[in-house]
Amino acid sequence: MSTTGRGSTFTINCSGFDHYGVDPSILNPVFERKAFRPVTDISVPTRVNISFTMSAILDVDEQLQLLSSFLWLEMVWDNPFISWNPAECKGIVKFSIAARNLWLPDIFIVESIDVDKTPKDLILYVSNEGRIKFNKPMKVSSVCNLDIFYFPFDQQNCTLTFRSFLYTVEYMVFGMEKEVWEITDVSREIVQAYGEWELLSMKKATPKMSVGTNLYDQIAFYVTIRRRPSLYIINLLVPSSFLVAIDALSFYLPAESENRAPFKITLLLGYNVFLLVMNDLLPTNGTPLISVYFAVCLSLMVISLLETVFITYLLHLATTQPPPMPRWLQALLLHYIRPRRCCPTVPQRENKDMGPAPTHLPDLKEPAELVGTVSGPREVGSNGCPESTGSQREREAQKQYLVELWVQFTLMMDTLLFRLYLLLLISSVITVIVLWNT
Template sequence: MEGGWPLMRSFFLCLTVSLLLQGRGDSFTINCSGFDQNGVDPAAFQAVFDRKAFRPVINYSIPTHVNISFTLSAILEVNAQLQLLTSFLWMDLVWDNPFINWNPKECVDINKLTISAEKLWLPDIFIMESMDVDQTPPGLTVYVNSEGRIKYDKPMRVTSICNLDIFYFPFDQQNCTFTFSSFLYTVDSMVLGMDKEVWEITDTSRNIIQTQGEWELLGINKATPKMLVGSNLYDQIMFYVAIRRRPTLYVINLLVPSGFLVAIDTLSFYLPAESGNRAPFKITLLLGYNVFLLMMNDLLPASGTPLISVYFALCLSLMVVSLMETIFITYLLQLATSEPPPMPQWLHSLLLHCTNPRKCCSTASQEGNKVLGVTPTQLPDLKEPVELVGKMPSSGEAELNGCPESTRAQQEHEVQKQHLVGLWVQFSHMMDTLLFRLYLLFLASSIVTVVVLWNT
């Protein structure tokens, strides 16, 4: 008897456990008496509804597995000043409820039901970068299958913080993140997983985003870090969303008009500097460019210093420099035609070398204010010395007037002055050509630099 007592104790223990497990398993099976062709009696799920305040698990040491996916259906706004991204998401959550189970064959072949989301336990998944309250519409439903798998689709308008880099505007690309995590449940109570692969999320989002808005979706990647807060460890899924701005609007409204104005300013160098029309034309063009920048200021980012702002400042500076060059050349021409100063020897040699290098070595040195070299017949808008001599009184007339020597000296002085005027005019033209080439070189190098930076 003493040896049989332990055996009897073991038998009764096994019988009790088996009865408890059998009763427990039956309690998880929903009675199909409430199922018919006209619908489902809510009383059949009343036991499940009463448990919605608790996490649906049989053993609280086992964490609930929640699979997450989302669909990016629209990019509504990107605020560079506030560093915010406003988008519209469809968040999909899938988890298992062990208290929901029925046999479809016994329940008029019903495999899936829709139940009000307010009557079931829902995981508290949120987006950590969200800067706004949850604007989920009320009255949503969930899909529940016969095995207790619940699928919850939640539309969300998300205003999330995003580190925006607008230096390459309007050819910029931005990388924003959506980090899904739980408020309350640590890794001991909730584990996050993927309901879809990343490439499926990317393809679905690209197919849905069909609007020709300002932004386009490039790709989505993911990471699964853990967040440690004090002694609590939380599971996370982080999605990296890469978007790119469509630059067509800004190229047409900003870059093309600016390029046209700079091109017109460059072509204005071909206007004759002697006519006096170049400077007023450049001033008008400069005022028009400032008006253009004021009108297009709303299209530029309100914060930061994008590369396009540097480009506009560079174009404006080039137009100001070209105006200063025109003023300088106009001053030289005015000085040359009114009171030309004596030309220094080094400047005269440089002018001869630039105009005719072969004759530079054979030209005799000047003495005092005597000027040799280029004849005024090669210069525009200058009277020839022969014409000036013809207008002077002849030697016979000079003798009759009683001043032959003074008349000859005056004639030589006029010829010498015309030679000097011609050299200063030619020097002004040479400086105009040199500064124009430097202007073109600086303009081309600046544009190439900006384009290379935009392409990188």
Template sequence: MEGGWPTGGRLLLCLAVSLLLQGKGDTFTINCSGFDQLGVDPAAFQAAFDRKTFRPVINYSNPTQVNISFTLSAILEVDAQLQLLTSFLWINLIWDNPFISWNPEECVGIQKLTVSAENLWIPDIFILEAMDVDRAPSGLSAYVNSEGRIRYDRPVRVTSICNLDIFYFPFDQQNCTFTFTSFLYTVDNMLLGMNKEVWEIADTSRDILQTQGEWEFLGINKATPRLLVGNSVYDRIIFYVAIRRRPRLYVINLLVPSSFLVAIDALSFYLPAESGNRAPFKITLLLGYNVFLLMMNDLLPASGSPLISVYFALCLSLMVLSLLETIFITYMLNLATTKPPPIPPWLHSLLLHCTSPMKCCPTAPQKGNKDLGLTPAHLPGLKEPVEFVGKVPSPQEAELNGSPGSARGQQEDKAQQQHLVSLWVQFSHMMDTLLFRLYLLFMATFVITVIVLWNT
């Protein structure tokens, strides 16, 4: 028709008028006539798809309500050295688009459609602790119902910062956080909510959690503090995910062997100190314990100072102290049998006191000053003192060898020398018993303290 609008101009005019009219209304009702013959007509949604660049609201002063939930489906890795948690999440976002709605009765009963996420406005919700590029697959779709409610689910592998406290390793429990917030929209433009209760998220995660490895999922809590950056206030939701390490591997491979070695070291005190076998045995145990620590080093955290490292250090210290005690007792016995010095009066009184039948260390009854001594049957790893000095000759032998007076003097000197040796040997045995009991007391105190700390 001459002077009329071209066909393309009419279409543009109709599109502009429709956009203006729909902006004046409360909703944008999609005309879906003919869906039964042609399926879903993409042209019916094209006007709504053209608005994907802008936040879908009729009045821009109203914020968009975005409801968030997620499902923890796997705990892939916990890096104690880098303080990172790698997990797999299914993130669920729900919001309303007032420009997409239709009457199901006019649209052959269609209540819900799947629409490519590329054609929709997607809120820029991200995890604040994430330290890696978003690895969500591309080409995802969203569900859109007849009332314009959009549900967008996306799987994502998240590597996030987690402040790990490894002091109680391997009986530690960690509390990692996932903070969901918007990068662009403040509270004036976007508000965050939840479409599920926290216990529902925790139960769903516990039911579908795929990993049965080192870490055990405990539960989830939440907080909703707002974030103030300069003059801008951002809404956010913080989820606290509690996980606990399964300690069985470390108990079997670390604690049990270490405890066995320390127990054998304590039992080695029952080896006779005079035999000379105790010190080499303890040195062998000490070397074996160092080899054990080197082999098990890969199982320990590479950073921090966990309580188990203190436990190993104290076990090693106990073994070193027991070796030093053995060296000291061996030196005392060697000194007593070679060149025993005169015994001090206070030590003589102490031996008299400790060998009294009424004391806590009962021995055989005394027979004058010559029979002073400790019966070593009650001492760990001891036997009856051997005769360190030659046999004392009888009076008949002394008369044959020389004058009776000199023979009697030599006999008294040898008896006094033997008595002095016996006193020093008994003192060495008494010190061995005392140090062994102190060793047991310190070891029991240390083990009980570590167990109490781990239980807390």
């Protein structure tokens, strides 16, 4: 075995090799030069081939804009001072050496904000041609521009840039030990085995970094990761959708029922409790689309409650003190219910204030049920005149007809507002789904 340096040659007997190991003393001349870059010509840059495996995505902190990952960094370079003939040295083609005994390239990740906590007592492999392979485990906390608007269906693009801290392009250049697709496939298989995130793709670029008059070589890897949304779909979207669906179905409770408003209030309180309990699952930085979705659902439930209050007020007004109905509203109402009405009730005299004769309206309770039992006209008036009895009957019939019109108007308003509510709900859901799919 021989080690050569510029201006000096060291000849070492292969008797230091045997099947039980290598005599450390035969490499002392190389160990003594570990402080210097291993080249025979100082004008020739050292080429360091880089590869890594992303074995885990530990955390994505949206508030601090950090990506925490675990990498196995592999660096390969040549040391021209080390070489031997395996045929003369017991057939040994490579052996391991403590990394502290040889020169190591000072490669770091530009985006990393944490101190390198790599263990110091690492091992590297040396081949008979002087090729050195060094595997280095790294826990990296790197700055990443995170966009959480599409949470939990978001994809993040982060960059890992490898560069030398001291050596410019005159002294160190970078290459690839493996192709990017190989790095991606191996990393994807490992990362997909567990965790919240999955690795989608990697791309490579080799931009030069200029710092003042110095130019540094570097390799940038653009990593695309995607969140697994199943946890958030089950715990956030499904319960929220169920509550909103139940709120929409509550419109089928009778409008005159006293249970609709309390039921909607209970749903609204339950939805607020749900948001408070699940708040820890939402990102704390920015405004994701899912928060907008929850706000829209909460607003729809409030609108639904206000609609119920309005309909209840109209029914109460119609069945207690119904005001005179404008002629245009009465004509519009009769126009829409005319195709469904049956034969007219007992004919009445034409009245300018009341308009057409009262009709029997379908799907409407009898006025006696809404207003209460109306006292029947007495056989004889207080003055004993039959005309007085007829006038009393006519007034009661007119009031009953007015109640029917107002109740029918209230029910039509309830149906109209329910359809508007459904239209607003469906359009909101479709909008959110389209935005998530983009």
